[in-house]
Amino acid sequence: MATQYSTQAWHWQHGSTPANLTLQQLEIPALEADQVLVENAYIGLNPVDWKVLEMPEALGATTDMVPGLDGAGTIVAVGDHVDSSLVGRRVAYHTSLGSKIGSFSQLTPVDARATIAVPDELGLDVAASLPCTALTAWNALDKLPKRKGAKLLIAGAGGGVGRYLVQIAAANGYNVTTLSHPRHWQRLQQHGATTTLQSLREGEQWQGAHDYYAAVDAVSPENARALTDALGANGHIVTILGRLPDWPSAPFGRCISMHEVALGALHVHGSDADWQRLSAAGQQLLNDISAQRIEPEPLVIDEFANLPVHLEALKNRDFSGKALIKV
Missing domain, CATH: 3.90.180.10 (Medium-chain alcohol dehydrogenases, catalytic domain)
Known part of the structure; x- marks a missing residue:
């Protein structure tokens, strides 16, 4: 028995x-x-x-x-x-x-x-x-075809998932830009971020470069939508906290790819x-x-x-x- x-x-x-x-x-x-x-x-x-x-x-x-x-x-x-x-x-x-x-x-x-x-x-x-936290970060980066040296934008980098995202991405050779509160910048640089920027405010649009290979967002669907403006041709957006509210580019435009992450799917x-x-x-x-x-x-x-x-x-x-x- x-x-x-x-x-x-x-x-x-x-x-x-x-x-x-x-x-x-x-x-x-x-x-x-x-x-x-x-x-x-x-x-x-x-x-x-x-x-x-x-x-x-x-x-x-x-x-x-x-x-x-x-x-x-x-x-x-x-x-x-x-x-x-x-x-x-x-x-x-x-x-x-x-x-x-x-x-x-x-x-x-x-x-x-x-x-x-x-x-x-x-x-x-x-x-x-x-x-x-760590497996979500790994899964988010696993969505991307590996491209050493490519520019990668990570939003919400100061949080638990962001901590692992930055370290794993840097270890895989990405050129990492982070968005977070300034209190996290020193640690993120120690973890491999080459550029540290202030988080977008609610409703704020992306004003930086438009040549990122990929962006990973751990903030919100609306924040992820704003980050799609940072992507170049055939770029990738990875969302962790919900889907994009709409498709972010016209057909046959930048031809970006959208990915969502949820460990529960497995x-x-x-x-x-x-x-x-x-x-x-x-x-x-x-x-x-x-x-x-x-x-x-x-x-x-x-x-x-x-x-x-x-x-x-x-x-x-x-x-x-x-x-x-x-x-």
């Missing part, structure tokens, strides 16, 4: 704020054949974790669930189709918004293919900070090969952090009992850094 597991978890049934989460003892359903059970050491909090409480249907979630996408810990059990030697492995993961038990739990069932092995020399706290439509690529990318990013080739976000850690309060503080931008929960 399979072992039955129960877990303390932050459960959500109604309401639209982190205060509506309640701590409950829940039974873990029997693992599916391709799942593993992770005992979380740290939980990574992301803006989508409070946004899903405000608009669950739009984000593909439901009520009566344990939210949370990111975590890191140790595999304690495996499904029938998973190699039992994985028990005891330290992993980070990104799970689906549609999961009934996400990462806001002591124990989380996760698709085995969505796990990332954590190097022995790297802390699980840093590992838990990685998946949503949970619904991704193949095993897709997940193998993403997991390998995550492994490389963790290795790069461990080797100090990439600098992770500064960590802001709170206790499991304070998860709703810490999530509310993240929503209100009461601190700077990556929000984590120690389980």
Whole structure:
């Protein structure tokens, strides 16, 4: 008979704020054949974790669930189709918004293919900070045909995703221009940006050069629309926080390409090969952090009992850094 597991978890049934989460003892359903059970050491909090409480249907979630996408810990059990030697492995993961038990739990069932092995020399706290932000950045740049030396414009570069965008892009040989608040400029230059500019104000149009190979926007669809004016012929626009409101150029004009990024798409439509690529990318990013080739976000850690309060503080931008929960 399979072992039955129960877990303390932050459960959500109604309401639209982190205060509506309640701590409950829940039974873990029997693992599916391709799942593993992770005992979380740290939980990574992301803006989508409070946004899903405000608009669950739009984000593909439901009520009566344990939210949370990111975590890191140790595999304690495996499904029938998973190699039992994985028990005891330290992993980070990104799970689906549609999961009934996400990462806001002591124990989380996760698709085995969505796990990332954590190097022995790297802390699980840093590992838990990685998946949503760093993999989103990697996925955004993966949309672009690689062109070393090409001019790349990154908006929202001062945020968590932007931190990884700049470092990965610079490591891949792009000539990086960033848009952010000036307080980030020194760090962005240290991370490889060759030019640092002030963010566009709401409604402001792009006034710079019009020869960028690509622009990656982590601000808003409207900001991304303004950045399309920076693109040259056959340029690319990559949007992270929503689609462009309209097609930005006339037919047979600049012939630009539009790309959107959402890790959740892989949970619904991704193949095993897709997940193998993403997991390998995550492994490389963790290795790069461990080797100090990439600098992770500064960590802001709170206790499991304070998860709703810490999530509310993240929503209100009461601190700077990556929000984590120690389980």
